[in-house]
Amino acid sequence: MNVVFERTPALSDRPTHxxxxxxxxxxxxxxxxxxxxxGVREKAVGVAPVGCAVLAYNYFxxxxxxxxxxRAPAVATGIKRVNADNVVFTYQGDGDLASIGCAEIVHAxxxxxxxxxxxxxxAIYGMTGxxxxxxxxxxxxxxxxxxxxxxxxxxxxxxxxxxLATLPGAVFVERVSVHDVPNIRKAKKAIKKAFxxxxxxxxxxxxxxxxxxxxxxxxxxxxxxEWLTGNMIPYYPLGNFRSPxxxx
Amino acid sequence: MPKVEFDRxxxxxxxxxxxxxxxxxxxxxxxxxxxxxxxxxxxxxxxxIGCAMCAMMCPDTVIKVFK
Numbered sequence: 337m338n339v340v341f342e343r344t345p346a347l348s349d350r351p352t353h354x355x356x357x358x359x360x361x362x363x364x365x366x367x368x369x370x371x372x373x374x375g376v377r378e379k380a381v382g383v384a385p386v387g388c389a390v391l392a393y394n395y396f397x398x399x400x401x402x403x404x405x406x407r408a409p410a411v412a413t414g415i416k417r418v419n420a421d422n423v424v425f426t427y428q429g430d431g432d433l434a435s436i437g438c439a440e441i442v443h444a445x446x447x448x449x450x451x452x453x454x455x456x457x458x459a460i461y462g463m464t465g466x467x468x469x470x471x472x473x474x475x476x477x478x479x480x481x482x483x484x485x486x487x488x489x490x491x492x493x494x495x496x497x498x499x500l501a502t503l504p505g506a507v508f509v510e511r512v513s514v515h516d517v518p519n520i521r522k523a524k525k526a527i528k529k530a531f532x533x534x535x536x537x538x539x540x541x542x543x544x545x546x547x548x549x550x551x552x553x554x555x556x557x558x559x560x561x562e563w564l565t566g567n568m569i570p571y572y573p574l575g576n577f578r579s580p581x582x583x584x
Numbered sequence: 585m586p587k588v589e590f591d592r593x594x595x596x597x598x599x600x601x602x603x604x605x606x607x608x609x610x611x612x613x614x615x616x617x618x619x620x621x622x623x624x625x626x627x628x629x630x631x632x633i634g635c636a637m638c639a640m641m642c643p644d645t646v647i648k649v650f651k
Contacts, residue, residue: 341636341649352644357598361643517604517640557598
């Protein structure tokens with residue numbers, strides 16, 4: 337009898353601190369599987385954000401540096417420029433990347449830094465207690481928008497992939513989701529492609545993954561996946577916005 | 585014969601593995617683990633086809649699949 341599915345070596349056996357049903361665990365696994373399948377675990381360096389994934393260094397069996405809030409792309413830039421042979425990735429949430437770290441990610445993409453960003457978008461601040469994020473949808477209730485987000489006072493949610501795809505330095509931009517098995521497979525393919533582009537020295541790559549936050553959305557895990565499908569995907573359409581093949 | 589193994593103590597009882605099973609055999613056990621969660625399990629293991637859908641969906645790598 338053969339093992340057809342088990343924990344990949346790049347993922348440590350330490351149980352995660354994430355809430356039940358949080359899709360961070362799925363995304364961690366996809367990143368780890370991509371590193372193992374490309375055989376780059378020994379030269380991979382991750383940069384963890386501030387947010388729920390702040391303890392990511394406990395879960396990846398590769399080198400990981402934790403960065404100041406939003407500054408993961410800046411730290412990753414330094415690591416990659418000094419050690420060009422390493423495979424460097426940042427793992428950031430939407431509060432980290434789209435709010436306080438907005439300048440860092442835009443300029444890392446503009447400079448075409450040869451790093452890969454795993455951007456987990458769950459439309460809310462998770463760790464700090466469910467506050468409104470730049471990616472929170474119109475009408476979505478959070479602890480700081482208890483009557484639902486209002487466009488006239490807080491503006492429109494930021495579509496990060498669309499924004500970064502306008503920059504010539506960003507060679508790979510794709511938005512995927514992890515709400516069901518076919519989409520999880522597509523997400524894995526996108527992450528692997530982003531790492532391959534980095535290995536080929538092609539430039540900045542970002543994979544935006546639509547994710548859930550059952551605890552702060554106030555939903556059961558399965559209900560949260562349905563909410564993602566019905567509400568997030570219409571505003572954050574899935575698909576590839578840029579790939580090196582079309583840039584050349 | 586395909587089969588799945590659940591690492592009970594890792595399970596957080598989120599139930600995401602239950603609806604994705606094409607054979608509808610994954611269910612929540614009455615047993616509670618040390619973390620205090622009801623854990624997922626399969627009783628009719630002879631119906632398992634080893635598709636690994638449950639394992640793909642699990643956020644906590646609880647499930648190991650054999651075929």
